[in-house]
Amino acid sequence: MQDIIAEHLDELIGSSWAFIIYAGFFYILSRFVDPPESKASSSSLKAVHNNKVFFHKDFKLESTYFFFNLFITDILGKLLTIFMTLYFLVPILPHQLFAEFIQSQNFAVQLLIGLLIADAAFFFPHWFAHRFLWPYHSIHHSAKELRWLTALRLHPVDHLSFVIGGTIALYIFGFEGEAIVQAIFIHGAYNLFVHANINLGFPRPLCYILGSPNYHRWHHASDKEAIDKNFATMFSLFDVIFCSYYYPRDKLPKTYGLYDHSKNYPKNFTGQILYPFQRIKKK
Template identity: 40%
Template sequence: MDELFGFSKFLLTLLIFVPVERLFAARSQKIFRRGLLTDLVFQFVNGWLVLAGVVVIVAVAIVVNQSVLPTAVKHAIDALPFFVQVILVVLIGDIGVYWTHRILHAVPAMWHIHAVHHAVEELDWLAAVHQHPLDVIFMKAGSVFPLFVLGFSSEAIGTYFLIYYWQAYLVHANVHLNYGPLRYLLVSPEFHHWHHSSELEARDKNFAGMFSFYDLLFGTVYLPKGQRPKTFGVDNAMPSNYLLLLAYPFVAWASRQKHCSKAHEE
């Protein structure tokens, strides 16, 4: 039951990142910062909601794999060594993260979902889980769906999940870490902190989850040397309660629809 709820993994993550943030803090910030309790609810409740969506994604992907994917492709992927499969899985998964993430920013209706994640104003490791379930499911569809369609081994995909789990907490962590010459190859905390910045120049930048060269390739990288982001969050006021945050996109969509209808009538 403990593993089902993820308490052991969470405890290990906490024991690693809390002291690391104390030792290598990028900003002066309290451990018991604003929104901490809400993020703990995200940590232990969101997983169940996301799981339902991921099960559907995987089921559809397996059907596509079995009914559409050419046998030659299946055999070619099966024949790949585990290490090669892992490399391909991470590369394919992260380009899926890049484009779904970019869509979440570019499409107004999708932004209302993703704004829940960007509402965090005091960034730390636990901010990684401050996401609307629809946000997570959409990004999983972009990253996980093609992996199961192509038929990579469960071990390779499981390794990707494990890597991404730790990467998500690391890049949100309140640590001063920029990777030096590798900053344009791998996503660092500095790289992702700029993505969360509310400063105008940094908006809609740095979408990749693991490989920053995707942003370099598609012209969305923002890493000014010698500078650090100072403020985080979104322009409009956001709820602080978990249930209100779940409702936020639907309220925003309804308000937008009402405004459009009113403008049309006038």
């Protein structure tokens, strides 16, 4: 076990740094698109929220989440995944389900199937979190504006379930090593993209297949008709199939954030981390 951890630790920390460089690049890029527009944009690339300030209102809070989840939760999640796979999954399921079929495909096809599975493994826990783990997931929805950093504004318990779920699902289906690492990385990078402060949506029929920033924006809208909609990150197709698709392409949400308990909601990192546990204790 120690050997496996030592072998993977460099790779795990390396992928976190690569993620930061990617996020930083797009965070800066989003500052150079045209100023905000309140309508859904179709031509030139515009922002949605003020993009001329680098240190926006939630910058400190969201960058704390970003680094905490990337260097602590993510690495813990990946180590837990290795542990759970070796000691629980392999003894129960010694053979991966479709290993022969998946590993005989070329890498691009493997990656595409891997991304579909990774997004399905995100879609269902995400739906579950809205129904049953809302005190944890509400932290992600407490953002009043969406930016790259908002993608990792996640309670560690919430983030752990996504990290472990995605990797284990890929393993069960028959993926190995490089394909798992690449699929999880690309899916995570796409998650940053859909949270971007960029007024960008896809035309029909692409919008029914792939998620975009404006599509995910409706997931964060506090407009009544948008509640509990658009659970997918990458493939909006899952929302179409499971009847949770909501994307009026010609407009943007009026407001974002929590719809049920925004008044007493803690505003700092420690308060938000403790918030779900305090709610459970109160109950």
